[in-house]
Amino acid sequence: MSDRDAQSRLGSGRDRTTDGDRNLTGGAERDPLLGLLETGVCRLDADGAVVEVNGAFLETLGRERSALLGEALSAFVVADDRPRLSAVLSWYDSENATDGVRFDAVRARFVTGDGERLARELRLDAARPAAAGRTVAVLGEPADDGSIDASPDLPGLVDDLPAMAYRCRDPGGTPDVVTDGSVDVAGYDPEALESGAVGxxxxxxxxxxxxxxxxxVREAVTRGDSFATAYRIRPAGGGTRRVNEYGRAVRGPDGEPVAIDGVVVDATDRTAAGDPADGTGERRGGDDEFAAIVSRISAGVVRQPTRDEIERFVCDRLAAVDAVAFAWIGGIDSRSEEVTLRAEAGVEEYLDGTGIEFREEGRGGPTGRAVRTGEPQVVSDVRADPEYEHRREHASEHGYRSAVAVPISHEDTRYGVLNVYAGRPNAFAGERRAMVDGLGRTVGHAIAALERKRALTNDEMVELELRLRDLPSAFDLPDADGEIRFERAIPLEGGEYLEYGTATPEMVETLRLLPDRLDFVDELHVREETDARVRFESRLSEPPLSCIMARRGSRLTEAVVRDGDYHIVVQLSPGTDVRRVLRTVRESYPDVEFVSQRQVSEPSPRPGTLGTSVLGELTTRQRTVIESAYFAGFFEWPRGATGEEVAESLDIAGSTFHQHLRKAQGTVLEQLLSEVAVSS
Structure with a gap:
């Protein structure tokens, strides 16, 4: 059998791999045909990861099989070649790719196991349509002419960074593939352009x-030819930039155009008088230069590995700009309702170890307003702004005349505030304000992406903190500085619920008023009252928030009224749609405020603990009885509630309560003792 025949069978035969193949760490090739080939061959999945590889491929790269399996092939080429190879593989393995449009040869520089660079040519063949999502890559010697790749491929101008390469099957529509250069050129992630979120x-x-x-573009498609055009864009950071776009039509087997390959190159710094991008012959130095700087910072942000490094990078780069005096980023402390320092550059200890309050209107200056409103705040001239009258000496000491504060946010989550200062007045008027605001959004997006990645790789959970302000005013309740904590809600037959909780003694009057003030609270009984704590039980006609969250696969970890505000903390599993959860909460609490979102470690069960397995052994009635007894204080000494009182709450006879309780206790003890026996 020739190599060509084997390659053909590998590309078109029935798919024999599974998702589990990506976890292989050794052993022989899963497809015996691979071993027949003298040339290096590997099979890639839909994500470009290696799922099969033969010995010749490993020998060429000087790597172990376990190092390649499950990893992206692009991870083994030099950094400059990764965007091009990733883009080619993404397009070539797309379910929507047109048969006959092939990347016959893509040249890339591989990094061997010894750290050396090895230029090789990848000949690609897709397993379509019989085995969609599988691509065979054959390693060969590079072409003698030194060309990067053969027809058709994304243009070689990708190497002339900053540039964005793309492929688009619909010349007037959404691109199928966009390389990472889109961040350098326009400040937008490739995903935003590929999804159509940004056109x-x-x-x-x-x-x-x-x-x-x-x-x-339309004319080039009609002719089936190439095109070149210069124009202006509006990048994510605001302002205007000039670009040059080069493209060409890709022809299918019948000779008709089936796609457009193109590359967009940043031409701002190369623009001379008479540039056709705007036809004016003028070059706007100030705003264009600032926009270029902000765009480069935005591009660098997405490459930082941690939130701390993102924030330091932004502050350092901004402070290095001649037009900027200094910059700092503050984080939002939702409990103290203060902005606290996280990173700064061009200044030392700007906040002097203190925080900036943002809760009350009129407090916190532009930083506080940026948090409250979610909008950028500009101080055009501190010497003329009445709000800065008491801080003019401070401004003079630090050498600034104008400032801008923009929220760092993504969707409904606010992570902090970016503050930038300049030594001249009106430094952040017009487009520059929009540029800094766009940078704040980019930072927020990058932080959110890091948190998502961390959650998926570290088994972490998403924790949301929400707040409903000023319950006394909303429900005509007395003002009090105490605390009410809702601990557990238990569903009953007939659509009712029992909710248990504790409170500080000064909140007793508020508790007793809840049935009159809240329609869904039918009854409330104070079961135990001491100098330090009050235990209460309420009967509800509607499901409390904890039950609503449980139905959505979420968990309410804290529900407490503190100093007049209702604080809610919800934990979500990785991948949960945060916006859907927020909509669910707001169906019951329309005025709820989003406070923060953070990643928390999912608690691991301690050895010897039963976890939820024991509860799964109980009947619904047994679980209701034992949970009600526990949260009512039945197992405490002295008891917070008698068995008869718990039975009355559950609308069952005392004998029935004790019968279910004894059975539930027996099941728990049986599980506990059996686990002890196994562990010993």
Whole structure:
């Protein structure tokens, strides 16, 4: 059998791999055909990860099989070649890819196990349609002419960074593949452009240039030829940038155009007088230069590995700009309702170890307003701003005349505030305010992406903190500085619920008023009252928030009224749709405020603990009885509630209560003793 025949069978035969193949760490090739080939061959899954590899491939790269299996092939090429290879593989293995459009040869520089660079050519063949999502890559010697790749592939101009390469099957629609260069050129992630959340032609290209650009592309598609055009864009950081776009039509087997390959190159720094990008012959130095700097910072942000490094990077880069005096980033402490210092550059201990309050209107200056409103706040001239009258000496000491504070946020989550200061007045007017605001959103997006990645790789959970302000005013309750903590809600037959909790003594009057003030609280009984704590039980006609969360696969870990505000903490499993959870909460509490979102470690069961397995052995009635007894204080000494009192709450006879309780206790003890026996 020839190598060509084996490669053909590998590319078109029935798919024999599974998702579990990505976890292989050794052993022979799963497909015996691989061993027949003298050339290096590997099979890739839909994500570009290696699922099969032969000995010749491993020998060429000088690597062990366990090092390649399950890893992205692009991880073994030099950094400069990764965007091109990833883009090619993504397009080639796309379910929507047109048969016959092939990347016959893609050149890349591999890194061997010894750290040396080895230039090789990958010949690709997709297993479509019989085994969609599988691509065979054959390792060969590079072409003599030194070309990066053969037809058709993303243009070689990808190497001329900053540049964005793309492939689009619909010339007027959403691109199928966008490389990471989109961040350098326009400040947008490739995913935003590929998903259509941001339209390159509709949203990014300057409105005055859109028709001209569309016409150039349309004409190239009609001719089946290449095109080149210069125009302006509006990057994510605000302002205006100039770009050059080069593209060409990709022809299918019948000779008709089936896609557009293109590359967009940042031309801002190369623009000379008379640049056709705007047709004016003028170059706006100040705003364009600042926009270019902000865009480069935005591009660097997404490459930082941790939140701390993101924040330090942004502050360091901003402080290095001539037009900026210094910068700092503050985090939001939801409990103290203060902004506290996280990173700074160009200044030392700007907050002097204190925090900036943001809860009350009129407090916290522009930083506090940015947190409260979620909008950028600008101080044009501290010497003329009445709000800064008491801080003018402070401003003079630190050498600034104007400032901007923008929230660092992503979707509904606010992570902090970015503050930038300049030595001249009106430094952040107009487009510059929008540029810094865009940078704040980019930082928020990067932090959110890191948290998602950390949650998926470290088995961490998402924790949301929510707040409902000023319950006394909302429900005509007395003002008190105490605390009410809702600990457990237990569903009963007939759609009712028992909710147990504790409170500080000064909240007793508030507790007794709840049935009159809240329609869904039918009854409330104070079961135990001491100098330090009050235990209560309430009967509800509607499900409390803890039960609503449980139905959505979430868990309410804290529900407490403290100093007049209702604080709610919810834990979600990785991958849970946070916005859906928020909608669920707001169905019951329309005025609830989003406070924070953070990653927390999922608690691991301690050896010897029963966890939820014991509860699974109980009947519904047994579980209701034992939980009600526990939270009512039945097992404490002295008892917080008698068996008859718990039975009355459950609307069952005392004898029935004790019968179910004894059976539940027997099941728990049986499970406990059997586990002790096994562990010993």
């Amino acid at each position: 390159w032609r509709d949203d990014v290209v300057h409105p005055e240039d859109r028709d001209r650009v569309r016409g150039a």
